[in-house]
Structures are given as C-alpha cells and as structure tokens.
Amino acid sequence: MKKVFVISNMYPSKEHLAYGIFVKNQVEQLEQEGIDTVLAVNTNPATGKKNVILKYLKWAQQFMRVFRANKRNISLTHSHYVFPSGIFSYYLKKRHNIPYIVTAHGGDINKMAKKGGQIREFTEKILQSADHVIAVGEELGATIETTFHVENDKISVMSMGIDRTVFNKADDKKQHAKELGMDPDKTNFLFVGNIIREKGVTELVRAFNKVTESLPQQAALYCVGSTKDSNFTSKVKELARDNTAIHFIEPLPQQELARYFQAADVFVLPSYIEGLGLVALEAMSCGTPVIASDVGGLHYMLADGAGVLVPPKDEILLQLALENAVKDGIAVNEARVAELLHTHDAKNIIARLKELYTTHAK
Known part of the structure; x- marks a missing residue:
C-alpha cells in the first residue's frame, strides 16, 4: 500500500484546538503504525452561509492540489463525515477508480442527511459507492444499513478510539x-x-x-x-x-x-x-x-x-x-x-x- 488520502471537513488548528481533534489523533496514530498519509482538511469552523461557501471552496482547491501532487501514490481515500467530505472520495472513485472508506460520525447522518434534497441524495450515493463504511456507533450503523440500503457486510462499527496513554486514571x-x-x-x-x-x-x-x-x-x-x-x-x-x-x-x-x-x-x-x-x-x-x-x-x-x-x-x-x-x-x-x-x-x-x-x- 502506498498512501492513504485522508479527507475531513473538520480538523484542528492552533486557533481551534478541539475542532475535529479525533481525526488528527487517528491520523497521527496511523503514521506511528507506518501508514503514510496525505491530507486535505478544513480547519475553519466558521458558520454562516457566506463563510461556509468560502471555506469549502478553499478546501476544494486544497484537495485538488494535494491530489495532483500525489496522484500516482494514492492507494485509498478515507473520508471523515459522509457529507461533505465523502463527495471528494466519491469523485476520485468515479473519475480515477480510487477505492474509498468513509466514516460516518453521527451528525452527517442524523442531522445533515435529514435536510433532504441533494444532501440526502449525495449521502446515499456516497455510502452505497463506498468500498467500506465505518459507523462510530451501533445505532448509526443500523441507520446506515436500513435507511440508506448499505449491505451489512460493508459496514463496520468502530469508534475513533481513545488514547489510554493520555486518558488514564489519576493516582489522587x-x-x-x-x-x-x-x-x-x-x-x-x-x-x-x-x-x-x-x-x-x-x-x-x-x-x-x-x-x-x-x-x-x-x-x-x-x-x-x-x-x-x-x-x-x-x-x-x-x-x-x-x-x-x-x-x-x-x-x-x-x-x-x-x-x-x-x-x-x-x-x-x-x-x-x-x-x-x-x-x-x-x-x-x-x-x-x-x-x-x-x-x-x-x-x-x-x-x-x-x-x-x-x-x-x-x-x-x-x-x-x-x-x-x-x-x-x-x-x-x-x-x-x-x-x-x-x-x-x-x-x-x-x-x-x-x-x-x-x-x-x-
């Protein structure tokens, strides 16, 4: 395996320490285990229609730059959040036949997809086209299977994991x-x-x-x-x-x-x-x-x-x-x-x- 292209619409920065910290933690843990990764991530938590459009345009440009620079070395993409991150993985699979895994974190299924319209349609396409779907919880996995018609054997229930070297009991x-x-x-x-x-x-x-x-x-x-x-x-x-x-x-x-x-x-x-x-x-x-x-x-x-x-x-x-x-x-x-x-x-x-x-x- 060459590189895993990690895509996430949430990722922390010095200014926003907690924004998608669980994604960063997992990326660092993968690197420690010898998995080479490249990233296209949004670090801007700004809300409001104008801010969201601008930050996602900037993120899309970053995505294209990273992909072009690493095109020949990407073995797989892993998107965090079905929508909007999964759109990029879906595009690369359709256009360049690059397989992908997508992790559903909850809000993307229980909130975003319920807005209906194109978001609902894209969510279903992304989930059904994925080579594998990870749901962070049991109920989320069941919803993906029954509501979005994804085969059970394509779904794994798997959290982002806790680093027990950091989160451990105090002596006192x-x-x-x-x-x-x-x-x-x-x-x-x-x-x-x-x-x-x-x-x-x-x-x-x-x-x-x-x-x-x-x-x-x-x-x-x-x-x-x-x-x-x-x-x-x-x-x-x-x-x-x-x-x-x-x-x-x-x-x-x-x-x-x-x-x-x-x-x-x-x-x-x-x-x-x-x-x-x-x-x-x-x-x-x-x-x-x-x-x-x-x-x-x-x-x-x-x-x-x-x-x-x-x-x-x-x-x-x-x-x-x-x-x-x-x-x-x-x-x-x-x-x-x-x-x-x-x-x-x-x-x-x-x-x-x-x-x-x-x-x-x-």
Whole structure:
C-alpha cells in the first residue's frame, strides 16, 4: 500500500484546538503504525452561509492540489463525515477508480442527511459507492444499513478510539482537583463539547442551577468547549450568570483536558443526538463515571450499568441524576467499563483500520 488520502471537513488548528481533534489523533496514530498519509482538511469552523461557501471552496482547491501532487501514490481515500467530505472520495472513485472508506460520525447522518434534497441524495450515493463504511456507533450503523440500503457486510462499527496513554486514571483525584483550582470537597461535574443547543447545554445549566439551590455549596460545574454561535453562548452564560459554581473554560490541548477528566467526580453529556460520544469514553478511561442522554451510541455504551442514562431534553430528570450523584455518588459496572475501554482502545481500533486499508487499497 502506498498512501492513504485522508479527507475531513473538520480538523484542528492552533486557533481551534478541539475542532475535529479525533481525526488528527487517528491520523497521527496511523503514521506511528507506518501508514503514510496525505491530507486535505478544513480547519475553519466558521458558520454562516457566506463563510461556509468560502471555506469549502478553499478546501476544494486544497484537495485538488494535494491530489495532483500525489496522484500516482494514492492507494485509498478515507473520508471523515459522509457529507461533505465523502463527495471528494466519491469523485476520485468515479473519475480515477480510487477505492474509498468513509466514516460516518453521527451528525452527517442524523442531522445533515435529514435536510433532504441533494444532501440526502449525495449521502446515499456516497455510502452505497463506498468500498467500506465505518459507523462510530451501533445505532448509526443500523441507520446506515436500513435507511440508506448499505449491505451489512460493508459496514463496520468502530469508534475513533481513545488514547489510554493520555486518558488514564489519576493516582489522587482530589489532588488533581486542587491543582486545577477545584474544591475537592465538592462534587465536581464536567461537561466537554461544543457550546451548542444540540449538546443539551441549556438543560444542563438549568438543571445544575436547581441542584445548587437544593444542595448549596456541595457541587460545581465546569464546561469546557468552544463557541459556535456567540448569541447562543451568551444566552447560556446569562442563565449561569448568578451561579458562581458554574465555570466556562475554552478548549484545551488533549493533555490538559485529560487532567480535567481525571479531577472531575462526574462527567455529564446531555446531548440531543450523539453518534457515539467519544468524550464519555475518555471520561471513563480516566476513572470518572458518566451521566448522559439516552440517545444514539450513548444508549449502547452506558447500558448494563456502565453509566447513568437520562432522557434527552429533560432537565428535571437530569437534575435528579445530578443530585443523586452529589448525595450518593455513582456506582458503575466496572467489568462492563473495562470491556468498553478495551474495545475502544486506540491501539485496537488502529489495528482494525489497518486491516480494512489492506483489504480495500488499490
């Protein structure tokens, strides 16, 4: 196999550390395992119709430059996100007979494809023409098979993997909390993700406000994530304005983020939709129990006592789950957690991915 051409509409930069960080992590892990890669990636998270058109035009130009420079050495393309990234892989297969693998991450199927029209049509074409499709979660894989009519044997359920050399348990959780300025005598809740409506941030802040009313001085909430919509973020911060126990933190490098996972007592992910919820696995890898919405991949991940599931958009039940965690802590099925961490260990994921590359490369 020569080179794998990795294509992604999300990829981090120095200015936007968390934007598609999981793609960068996987690329680096592949390189460490001897897989030579070339990239065509969008590092600009700007939104708004004009910004999106301009950034995707620039990305398309980058794609063509990289392809022309490496045309004879590309054995396979791997697109992250079915639409729009998969369009480039689809084009290269039709025009140059280059095979491709596409990874569906969740929003591309559960959100983008539901817009209908050409996006829906392109999504189905890309999935059906792919040599192999990777779904990051079980429910996502089932949707791809039944809704987009992709053969079961062409689909693998495989997360992006967690780097357990980075995300691991702390020797002393309370000491880590102190070092980060947390009060180790409180129950410290952590949220990590974009500050957007679909992550359930509004419900989280409202629920936590009620927790601090019913259990004063007993808990704190740390929200680590980037702003996508400044108006929405402002509204969320306004909800939290009078609560000094809520803290907002800008995106952090992976090593620093891992310290927050290690220090937190409970990780909370109240998303409306979630292909998998890799951050929940990162929390578990750091020994931190999880409360999350009963949606998508989280439904399967936290089953059998691996965590606590609550209905999405239900701030009352979310509040109760948070209060129970403060009062009694969270007991988890350690055997199930260990099984999950083994399955999603980046080393095992990369081994499976290398097998797919070898099978389908030109």
